[in-house]
Amino acid sequence: MDVLHKILVAPFIDMAAAPDFLMQVLWEGxxxxxxxxxxxxxxxxxxxxxxxxxxxxxxxxxxxxxTLVGLHEKGVPALLAVPLTLVVMxxxxxxxxRVVLRPLVNQPDVILFMATIGITLFLIGFGxxxxxxxNKVMIxxxxxxxxxxxxxxxxxxxxxxEQKDLTAVVGAGILVLVLLVFLNxxxxxxxxxxxxxxxxxxxSVGISLSTIWVLxxxxxxxxxxxxxxxxxxxxxxxxxxxxxxxxxLPVLMLGGLESVTGAIVGGLAIGVLEKLFExxxxxxxxxxxxxxxxxxxxxxxILLFRPxxxxxxxxxxxx
Amino acid sequence: xxxxxxxxxxxxxxGLGTLLTVPLASAQESIxxxxxxxxxxxxxxxxxPLMNGQRDYIMMLNxxxxxxxxxxxxxxxxxxxxxxxxxxxxxxxxxxxxxVTQPWSTGITLQVLPKTNVDKIPILAPGYGFSPMSDGKVxxxxxNPPASYWDGASMMLNYISEGDLDxxxxxKVALLHLxxxxxxxxxxxxxxxxxxHGFEFLPIPVGLKEMQNQSSQWLQVRRxxxxxxLMWGWGAMNAGAITEAIKTRYPMDQFIGIWWSGHDxxxxxxxxxxxxxxxxxxxxxxxxxxxxxxxKKYVVDAGNSLLDKPEDMDTVFYQRGLxxxxxxxEGIRAAQNExxxxxxxxxxxRWGLENLKIDDARIxxxxxxxxxxxxxxxxxxxxxxxxxxxxxxxxxxFVPASDMLTADQSVIKPLEAAKAAEYATANAPWPVNEDCxx
Numbered sequence: 001m002d003v004l005h006k007i008l009v010a011p012f013i014d015m016a017a018a019p020d021f022l023m024q025v026l027w028e029g030x031x032x033x034x035x036x037x038x039x040x041x042x043x044x045x046x047x048x049x050x051x052x053x054x055x056x057x058x059x060x061x062x063x064x065x066x067t068l069v070g071l072h073e074k075g076v077p078a079l080l081a082v083p084l085t086l087v088v089m090x091x092x093x094x095x096x097x098r099v100v101l102r103p104l105v106n107q108p109d110v111i112l113f114m115a116t117i118g119i120t121l122f123l124i125g126f127g128x129x130x131x132x133x134x135n136k137v138m139i140x141x142x143x144x145x146x147x148x149x150x151x152x153x154x155x156x157x158x159x160x161x162e163q164k165d166l167t168a169v170v171g172a173g174i175l176v177l178v179l180l181v182f183l184n185x186x187x188x189x190x191x192x193x194x195x196x197x198x199x200x201x202x203x204s205v206g207i208s209l210s211t212i213w214v215l216x217x218x219x220x221x222x223x224x225x226x227x228x229x230x231x232x233x234x235x236x237x238x239x240x241x242x243x244x245x246x247x248x249l250p251v252l253m254l255g256g257l258e259s260v261t262g263a264i265v266g267g268l269a270i271g272v273l274e275k276l277f278e279x280x281x282x283x284x285x286x287x288x289x290x291x292x293x294x295x296x297x298x299x300x301x302i303l304l305f306r307p308x309x310x311x312x313x314x315x316x317x318x319x
Numbered sequence: 320x321x322x323x324x325x326x327x328x329x330x331x332x333x334g335l336g337t338l339l340t341v342p343l344a345s346a347q348e349s350i351x352x353x354x355x356x357x358x359x360x361x362x363x364x365x366x367x368p369l370m371n372g373q374r375d376y377i378m379m380l381n382x383x384x385x386x387x388x389x390x391x392x393x394x395x396x397x398x399x400x401x402x403x404x405x406x407x408x409x410x411x412x413x414x415x416x417x418x419v420t421q422p423w424s425t426g427i428t429l430q431v432l433p434k435t436n437v438d439k440i441p442i443l444a445p446g447y448g449f450s451p452m453s454d455g456k457v458x459x460x461x462x463n464p465p466a467s468y469w470d471g472a473s474m475m476l477n478y479i480s481e482g483d484l485d486x487x488x489x490x491k492v493a494l495l496h497l498x499x500x501x502x503x504x505x506x507x508x509x510x511x512x513x514x515x516h517g518f519e520f521l522p523i524p525v526g527l528k529e530m531q532n533q534s535s536q537w538l539q540v541r542r543x544x545x546x547x548x549l550m551w552g553w554g555a556m557n558a559g560a561i562t563e564a565i566k567t568r569y570p571m572d573q574f575i576g577i578w579w580s581g582h583d584x585x586x587x588x589x590x591x592x593x594x595x596x597x598x599x600x601x602x603x604x605x606x607x608x609x610x611x612x613x614x615k616k617y618v619v620d621a622g623n624s625l626l627d628k629p630e631d632m633d634t635v636f637y638q639r640g641l642x643x644x645x646x647x648x649e650g651i652r653a654a655q656n657e658x659x660x661x662x663x664x665x666x667x668x669r670w671g672l673e674n675l676k677i678d679d680a681r682i683x684x685x686x687x688x689x690x691x692x693x694x695x696x697x698x699x700x701x702x703x704x705x706x707x708x709x710x711x712x713x714x715x716x717f718v719p720a721s722d723m724l725t726a727d728q729s730v731i732k733p734l735e736a737a738k739a740a741e742y743a744t745a746n747a748p749w750p751v752n753e754d755c756x757x
Contacts, residue, residue: 133363
């Protein structure tokens with residue numbers, strides 16, 4: 001009985017007793033969710049257009065952030081370092097298409113997946129050669145990202161919202177909106193979707209596979225840079241940033257690998273739910289650190305009912 | 320730029336697994352001392368300065384003195400990326416020639432520990448590893464001088480209680496720790512002391528993927544309001560925690576890290592805002608120590624260091640790396656003298672590490688006065704249980720902020736003996752050195 005009370009009643013009493021704390025938990029969950037969604041988007045875009053699960057997304061985040069900070073260390077002004085980093089990410093996209101993907105056209109998906117593991121290993125070695133493995137400080141203030149905090153006193157309590165978190169939420173929101181408009185309204189965006197729907201049909205109407213692949217890898221590079229800036233501002237820029245890519249896996253399971261909407265909704269849902277579970281159930285009842293598994297279990301439960309994920313495409317194969 | 324290019328080239332060579340570290344004439348006699356390093360992966364930022372310090376001290380000796388008693392040390396690095404699996408592979412790869420295993424991770428140490436009785440190669444884990452390794456009667460081949468994690472935990476509690484642990488009664492002490500063997504290592508001692516002195520102990524684990532985003536852990540801190548937060552953090556976890564502590568407005572003077580949570584690189588990310596944060600440390604940076612001048616002259620200025628820039632010599636972790644190699648070299652020297660030989664074997668080195676006498680006079684001879692506290696090891700005590708100091712971040716660097724602290728051995732010794740016996744029973748048949756008097 002006591003156990004049931006702790007699981008079913010006590011957490012809600014805690015929420016009601018300290019609503020300001022609940023608001024803080026929800027805010028932190030929302031910020032985490034936006035960050036997860038951002039990482040997941042990078043995976044989705046590449047998968048959508050080429051059916052490649054891009055294992056290199058995590059290291060692309062590190063590489064983009066290190067390039068930005070590295071250029072600034074060399075004396076390039078921060079606001080110029082951003083477009084220069086984008087140029088580097090574009091060159092990387094072209095190189096990946098030419099050297100890795102083009103020779104592997106029509107190969108099974110698993111071969112292309114293995115190729116992205118190769119890209120990961122190359123970028124780790126190349127990045128360490130150029131930038132070293134030491135921790136670097138993200139140039140948050142130089143990028144004019146505010147670093148202060150807003151404090152509120154809801155219900156006589158205390159709520160703190162960091163300006164850089166708010167900037168991350170707003171910035172990620174704008175980026176997602178631009179992406180959605182691009183994918184749905186622009187000619188190139190429609191070409192990306194067409195390629196995702198049916199490779200052969202898309203090629204037959206003159207859509208260039210290589211151009212689209214360069215484009216999606218470049219967009220994934222832009223997302224990687226945005227992700228690198230936001231996460232790097234929290235705890236510095238180092239190769240440790242690579243592990244955050246794993247946080248996107250349950251988001252992809254939940255939202256579906258092909259769905260931009262799924263990545264956003266899945267990211268936000270997992271961000272908020274895992275935070276609520278950790279604070280009100282995980283820490284009091286299980287000793288904490290439930291965030292390492294909660295998202296996977298939650299996604300698995302959803303998959304029991306919707307194997308294609310919340311927004312994934314239902315695949316019907318005729319025999 | 321000159322250093323960057325050199326680092327890039329040398330780093331690439333390391334990545335390819337080549338034996339570049341200490342140039343040796345192939346025909347020359349040497350002592351092969353591998354290091355299971357981690358210059359890559361999520362913990363590279365912490366590993367690089369330590370590995371650089373270790374490597375540069377050996378290079379300096381090889382250049383300045385022609386090695387140890389005329390025998391050069393063949394210092395090789397095998398990259399683990401702080402992965403336990405890769406660490407075990409490195410151990411297997413190097414063990415045929417190695418006189419020592421420097422595992423560089425508590426996880427790797429625990430995996431290799433049972434193999435030492437068979438392979439008869441001493442493990443040297445200065446300031447890390449399994450704390451009961453101190454019990455030389457049970458762990459004949461493992462050494463963790465000059466201080467163990469349990470020493471560190473005891474000294475931290477002594478510091479926050481001003482020497483009277485009973486004054487912590489009714490208070491809450493949180494342990495923010497990496498959810499990894501390293502992070503869990505001090506928990507038995509904290510639990511024992513919490514029960515004895517009546518304070519509440521609250522472990523707060525941080526998963527590997529949560530290192531950069533510890534908002535949940537710090538929401539718990541906000542809710543539980545611990546009187547002190549002690550941290551067992553490694554790599555990116557340290558910067559992540561300090562960033563969140565600042566955001567949560569947790570008082571910095573109530574936040575103390577273990578010696579691996581006191582890395583200049585981690586604190587530079589927060590700068591002035593991290594002012595007041597402390598880290599217990601068995602090493603103290605002494606930029607003007609004679610040994611530093613020699614390392615600069617023979618290695619850094621000669622262009623043979625992997626340092627990114629010469630100023631990086633003035634950091635806690637680089638200088639701790641020098642001290643770690645000093646401990647190894649002193650073990651080799653003791654073995655050479657005892658067995659009247661130049662090229663010592665692993666078994667002879669085990670004797671050397673068991674008979675370290677690092678007193679004030681020896682520290683002065685080594686040009687390291689003030690950098691480390693005196694300590695000595697014995698058959699029964701493979702740690703030495705040296706003292707340590709509290710270092711404080713002043714906004715730009717770590718500075719000493721306390722007199723030398725010591726650990727409460729009356730609690731640590733019995734716990735070491737109990738846990739060592741427990742380990743031996745769980746891994747039976749486990750050979751015990753009955754000749755060793757406790």
